[in-house]
Amino acid sequence: xxxxxxxxxxxxxxxxxxxxxxxxxxxxxxxxxxxxxxxxxxxxxxxxxxxxxxxxxxxxxxxxxxxxxxxxxxxxxxxxxxxxxxxxxxxxxxxxxxxxxxxxxxxxxxxxxxxxxxxxxxxxxxxxxxxxxxxxxxxxxxxxxxxxxxxxxxxxxxxxxxxxxxxxxxxxxxxxxxxxxxxxxxxxxxxxxxxxxxxxxxxxxxxxxxxxxxxxxxxxxxxxxxxxxxxxxxxxxxxxxxxxxxxxxxxxxxxxxxxxxxxxxxxxxxxxxxxxxxxxxxxxxxxxxxxxxxxxxxxxxxxxxxxxxxxx
Amino acid sequence: xxxxxxxxxxxxxxxxxxxxxxxxxxxxxxxxxxxxxxxxxxxxxxxxxxxxxxxxxxxxxxxxxxxxxxxxxxxxxxxxxxxxxxxxxxxxxxxxxxxxxxxxxxxxxxxxxxxxxxxxxxxxxxxxxxxxxxxxxxxxxxxxxxxxxxxxxxxxxxxxxxxxxxxxxxxxxxxxxxxxxxxxxxxxxxxxxxxxxxxxxxxxxxxxxxxxxxxxxxxxxxxxxxxxxxxxxxxxxxxxxxxxxxxxxxxxxxxxxxxxxxxxxxxxxxxxxxxxxxxxxxxxxxxxxxxxxxxxxxxxxxxxxxxxxxxxxxxxxxxxxxxxxxxxxxxxxxxxxxxxxxxxxxxxxxxxxxxxxxxxxxxxxxxxxxxxxxxxxxxxxx
Numbered sequence: 001x002x003x004x005x006x007x008x009x010x011x012x013x014x015x016x017x018x019x020x021x022x023x024x025x026x027x028x029x030x031x032x033x034x035x036x037x038x039x040x041x042x043x044x045x046x047x048x049x050x051x052x053x054x055x056x057x058x059x060x061x062x063x064x065x066x067x068x069x070x071x072x073x074x075x076x077x078x079x080x081x082x083x084x085x086x087x088x089x090x091x092x093x094x095x096x097x098x099x100x101x102x103x104x105x106x107x108x109x110x111x112x113x114x115x116x117x118x119x120x121x122x123x124x125x126x127x128x129x130x131x132x133x134x135x136x137x138x139x140x141x142x143x144x145x146x147x148x149x150x151x152x153x154x155x156x157x158x159x160x161x162x163x164x165x166x167x168x169x170x171x172x173x174x175x176x177x178x179x180x181x182x183x184x185x186x187x188x189x190x191x192x193x194x195x196x197x198x199x200x201x202x203x204x205x206x207x208x209x210x211x212x213x214x215x216x217x218x219x220x221x222x223x224x225x226x227x228x229x230x231x232x233x234x235x236x237x238x239x240x241x242x243x244x245x246x247x248x249x250x251x252x253x254x255x256x257x258x259x260x261x262x263x264x265x266x267x268x269x270x271x272x273x274x275x276x277x278x279x280x281x282x283x284x285x286x287x288x289x290x291x292x293x294x295x296x297x298x299x300x301x302x303x304x305x306x307x308x309x310x311x312x
Numbered sequence: 313x314x315x316x317x318x319x320x321x322x323x324x325x326x327x328x329x330x331x332x333x334x335x336x337x338x339x340x341x342x343x344x345x346x347x348x349x350x351x352x353x354x355x356x357x358x359x360x361x362x363x364x365x366x367x368x369x370x371x372x373x374x375x376x377x378x379x380x381x382x383x384x385x386x387x388x389x390x391x392x393x394x395x396x397x398x399x400x401x402x403x404x405x406x407x408x409x410x411x412x413x414x415x416x417x418x419x420x421x422x423x424x425x426x427x428x429x430x431x432x433x434x435x436x437x438x439x440x441x442x443x444x445x446x447x448x449x450x451x452x453x454x455x456x457x458x459x460x461x462x463x464x465x466x467x468x469x470x471x472x473x474x475x476x477x478x479x480x481x482x483x484x485x486x487x488x489x490x491x492x493x494x495x496x497x498x499x500x501x502x503x504x505x506x507x508x509x510x511x512x513x514x515x516x517x518x519x520x521x522x523x524x525x526x527x528x529x530x531x532x533x534x535x536x537x538x539x540x541x542x543x544x545x546x547x548x549x550x551x552x553x554x555x556x557x558x559x560x561x562x563x564x565x566x567x568x569x570x571x572x573x574x575x576x577x578x579x580x581x582x583x584x585x586x587x588x589x590x591x592x593x594x595x596x597x598x599x600x601x602x603x604x605x606x607x608x609x610x611x612x613x614x615x616x617x618x619x620x621x622x623x624x625x626x627x628x629x630x631x632x633x634x635x636x637x638x639x640x641x642x643x644x645x646x647x648x649x650x651x652x653x654x655x656x657x658x659x660x661x662x663x664x665x666x667x668x669x670x671x672x673x674x675x676x677x678x679x680x681x682x683x684x685x686x687x688x689x690x691x692x693x694x
Contacts (some may be wrong), residue, residue: 066504067672073512083508097498114506158502 017197023072047212090164348529469640484574491582570632
């Protein structure tokens with residue numbers, strides 16, 4: 001099933017960062033991406049999720065013009081991707097590394113020069129970003145001397161040093177400690193606030209929930225969920241409320257079942273009852289309510305539900 | 313490597329000067345050897361260059377003188393020498409055979425004594441060395457050809473074809489290793505997000521090729537200077553080596569073509585190999601034919617007209633070394649050169665088309681190397 005969302009309706013003024021329409025890519029033995037369409041607006045963090053082998057990396061590679069789709073179109077920043085428009089993109093691939101023998105600063109400057117930066121401004125920006133990430137003391141070290149997490153930070157610096165309009169990050173948190181994860185998340189939000197588009201592909205659903213405005217979930221190369229995260233979550237909610245209260249609850253009309261959880265109670269509602277009616281009933285009976293929340297399932301649960309159904 | 317080869321050549325010239333400098337004082341030393349004339353008639357011409365011959369009446373006297381150290385060695389001319397030609401030589405040294413200067417002195421001594429009464433000394437000299445062959449190659453119009461053949465002319469093409477082969481192997485191996493290293497370190501995808509596969513391939517081939525070409529150019533340019541240096545100090549046969557202009561042109565042409573062919577092969581192999589060891593093994597299939605002309609260089613000198621050399625000239629992987637080495641031995645028919653260059657150019661274009669196909673697909677495939685069937689399938693479909 002697909003929840004349709006057309007970014008054009010709301011984002012008529014700003015140009016779309018990515019417009020993918022009906023792309024198909026098959027390899028020798030299987031169809032990796034099958035008729036996939038979506039768009040990403042500027043100034044949003046977009047989540048690309050799906051189980052292993054769903055076609056996420058293939059989709060990203062087609063967006064980056066690393067591989068060509070068999071059919072369909074990809075428009076990046078309003079135009080077909082060319083060698084010059086590649087300089088407006090920053091890409092952190094899932095399979096990534098650096099020249100082991102090169103120093104941190106030289107690595108950054110070389111890869112920035114491939115994005116069209118001159119040496120002087122690359123060095124200036126590199127120092128600024130190294131300082132921001134606390135990596136400045138390591139700038140003379142060779143890449144092989146760094147820990148894996150430090151290498152990840154350097155790769156992230158390489159991804160954004162040329163001030164790209166669109167940043168694509170494939171599993172950016174893999175191998176990072178909580179401190180560096182928070183550091184990176186802060187930098188993603190900065191990018192969004194600067195009006196950049198950020199595409200985040202990860203298995204870590206809690207990160208998606210925390211960061212993303214909209215998501216695309218794919219499975220077997222097809223879109224299975226697409227749209228605003230809040231809308232998707234409300235669609236998948238189980239029509240129950242979470243309640244913390246003092247005193248005796250007693251019988252509540254419209255509640256089919258009461259489940260006692262750790263520290264709170266979950267009330268399952270029948271299909272004719274809204275949470276508002278339940279709240280009104282409780283308040284009218286003078287029950288002291290410490291917490292009243294419309295239950296929305298975690299993205300993880302939705303993921304399992306949708307993927308599980310598709311597996312059948 | 314670029315500057316080391318000319319430097320080694322300068323060093324070699326220096327060392328040879330040094331050795332000849334040390335060797336020179338040894339030459340004027342006078343050697344005394346004894347002889348016993350049982351045949352009769354061998355009394356004159358006892359001074360042969362630096363070797364003085366002393367006559368003893370009996371072998372016992374000669375042995376005594378040898379043991380005392382008065383003479384270095386002695387020989388006996390038996391009574392039946394005229395009919396058998398046998399000379400018995402006695403020495404204290406352990407030798408494989410008689411030193412050439414001693415043998416030459418004895419030979420000259422015998423010859424002079426046998427003929428001295430009847431023939432003029434000049435004729436004796438001629439009898440000793442009747443042939444001093446000087447060959448001049450003429451062109452079809454009858455004038456003296458600018459390129460003269462000769463064994464000495466083989467040395468430079470021989471050495472040069474070795475250097476050219478090494479240079480091609482080093483350059484293409486460098487390209488292969490760079491590519492596989494970027495693959496192993498997972499840099500390829502980061503690079504491809506900035507440049508296209510074509511740009512990556514072209515940049516690598518041209519960059520490393522230019523470095524290799526500079527290397528070959530330095531060798532080619534330094535060669536005439538080194539030859540001058542060598543001929544003024546060592547003299548002798550090295551000064552007779554001539555470097556025809558066509559040789560220099562062909563050396564550069566074959567380096568460029570040979571390098572391009574191997575660069576394209578290396579890039580293709582680099583794309584499908586998952587580590588550098590695997591890549592080295594695969595490229596070995598192609599570097600062995602490149603080396604074949606060097607292994608069979610001596611056969612080429614012995615049988616320059618065998619059709620196998622034409623095959624090796626036209627076969628693209630062996631052509632660079634074969635053409636250079638053949639230039640030193642004999643002429644290469646124009647049709648063979650033209651065919652060889654044409655086949656090389658076509659192989660490069662063909663290789664480039666195939667490499668371009670596998671490059672994009674397999675650069676991003678890590679881990680398992682695709683087998684031959686998979687590659688051919690993707691060539692057909694891709």
